[in-house]
Amino acid sequence: MAEPTSTEASPTRAYVIHPDLGHARTQRREPEHALAEAVALAHALPGIEIIGEEVARLREPNPGTLFGKGKLAEIGERLEAAEADLVLVDGPVSPVQQRNLEQAWDVKLLDRTGLILEIFADRARTREGVLQVELAALSYQRTRLVRAWTHLERQRGGLGFVGGPGETQIEADRRAIDEQMTRLRRQLERVVKTRTLHRAARAKVPYPIVALVGYTNAGKSTLFNRMTGAEVMAKDMLFATLDPTMRAIRLPDAGGGSSGRKIILSDTVGFISDLPTELVAAFRATLEEVLEADLILHVRDISHPETEEQAADVAEILGSLGVDEDVELIEVWNKIDALSEDTRSALRRTDARTEGVQAVSALSGEGLDDLVIAIDAHLTRALDEARGTDIVTLPFSDGRRRAWLHEAGVVEREEATETGLRLHLSWTARQKAGFAALDGSSDGGK
Structure with a gap:
């Protein structure tokens, strides 16, 4: 047979x-x-x-x-x-x-x-991510005057550079590419409007945002999973994560309980040296969580022989994205489990002496308790420095917005008046904007 x-x-x-x-x-x-x-x-x-x-x-x-x-x-x-x-x-x-x-x-x-x-095309999952990759790929292909454009008849999930039915034809149809890019931009505009609505909804959530950034394969998703209990794809592979993932978690309190501060933790795409300029522009919107973050955790693979060079690349890309140098940032020296006992001990001593540095192993959990304490301390300092004071008067019937203010922890004191409740607030500009977004008002109901 x-x-x-x-x-x-x-x-x-x-x-x-x-x-x-x-x-x-x-x-x-x-x-x-x-x-x-x-x-x-x-x-x-x-x-x-x-x-x-x-x-x-x-x-x-x-x-x-x-x-x-x-x-x-x-x-x-x-x-x-x-x-x-x-x-x-x-x-x-x-x-x-x-x-x-x-x-x-x-x-x-x-x-x-x-x-x-090609990798980004294979990994993108959200509608916006897919559109951004396709737009970046067409922008790249448009410069390849000798390449065939086989995007519409590709045989697999990538972009058709490696294989496809028209790959051997050395021709370029700029007009077809331009038309497709125009269509993609229109689709992307609609998707961005939807994402803007989602961001507005997130702004109403009264919790600080903590964003994970770092060189690709530094262990961000492993750390994210360890801290949130989520199951985000985490592999020893470059660009294992492409689309941003966000989870609300509550940090343990000083006594180890679960009544501590609530935060939004965001996992982002990994950076890499010589990232194609088309992708830096295309994924800028995807990285908006970093621009809006109250605290950035820069996760580094401290066991990598070129960890300093990788850190410099990340700093360069953050700068190109417009991230303010004054933003609160913790360097998370990850993968200490891959180091010798002596080196690991030395790093833990260094992080104990150095402000803004935490040595951890996202894989084993070593050092994560100290990282959580550092996150809480940085947020307390950053939010305290960014706070302003206001007085807001709400009608007695407005229990929803009153509950929001108390959940956000911004109420200093509250007193009853003839017309309603007068609340003395200490809050950040982002918290104030989130409160205003609850009903579209611009004055917070004062």
Whole structure:
């Protein structure tokens, strides 16, 4: 009897190259670490089998082929021997270079931007996330004058860069791309209006927002799950989280009980060096929780050999998003469980002496009690510094808004008058705006 035919598609055999320009290199990272990150990026894309990797050292990039003639032939031989289907170049590749390299090596090729876009396309789940990725991908494709546009007939969940029915056709239809981008922008506008309504509803919730940010794979989702009891996707994989997730939790009180401060905890997309500019713009709206946060937890993989470089990349992206340098921030040195006992003890001593630093293991839970105490202290200080005073008079019948004010913890004292209740308040501008949003009033009912 004949063997049954498998319907599963065979994996795409990918070869990863990190071009290192030596003295001309401007990146903060060592080339070997950059290559390791590129391989991790490739592993984050389903259907990819890594069959080889290398650092390709160059004196100067060749404008036509990126690599010089000798290096081009040398790599070509390795690709042929490895039977590679796809080459992933960890860096920018111009449309001309891409066309020439694909012709010389007879393989498909993705640069760093194309690869990250593919991953984002595979991972985006919300309607807004999907639209933002598609818009970013079209913006990228529009510059690739030699690439085929196969978006409308792609065969899998990605963007069609790796495979698709029209991939071998070297043509670009700018008018079709422009029309599709216009349609996507209109759809995105409608989705953004809906999200704005959701944000307005969130503004009515009288709790501070704490946002987790950090380099991709720093352990943000593991920490989020540990603190909230949620089950957000948390894997040892780059960009495991793309769409923001928010949960309301109550911090333990000083005695370890559950009557402490209530907060909104927000998990966000991981940052990465050389994030495509198209995606920085596209995901700005997705990161609005960071811009609105009362406190930011910058989660760092303290066990990573280039943790300082990763932290610098995160700070750079936060700055580009418009996050104020004065915003309250705690550095969470995560993954101390991956360190030696001596190093871990030294870090715990350092965080005890250093303001705004907490060493933890989201995996084992070590240090999380101290982190919760630090979060509460930072919020108390930040909210106290941001508070102003007001007097609001409410009719006796307005139990809903009175309850909101007490739930927010902003009522200093309350007294009855002939016309209603006079409440003396100490609150932040965000709390005041949330109270005003309860009924659309602008004066809080004074």
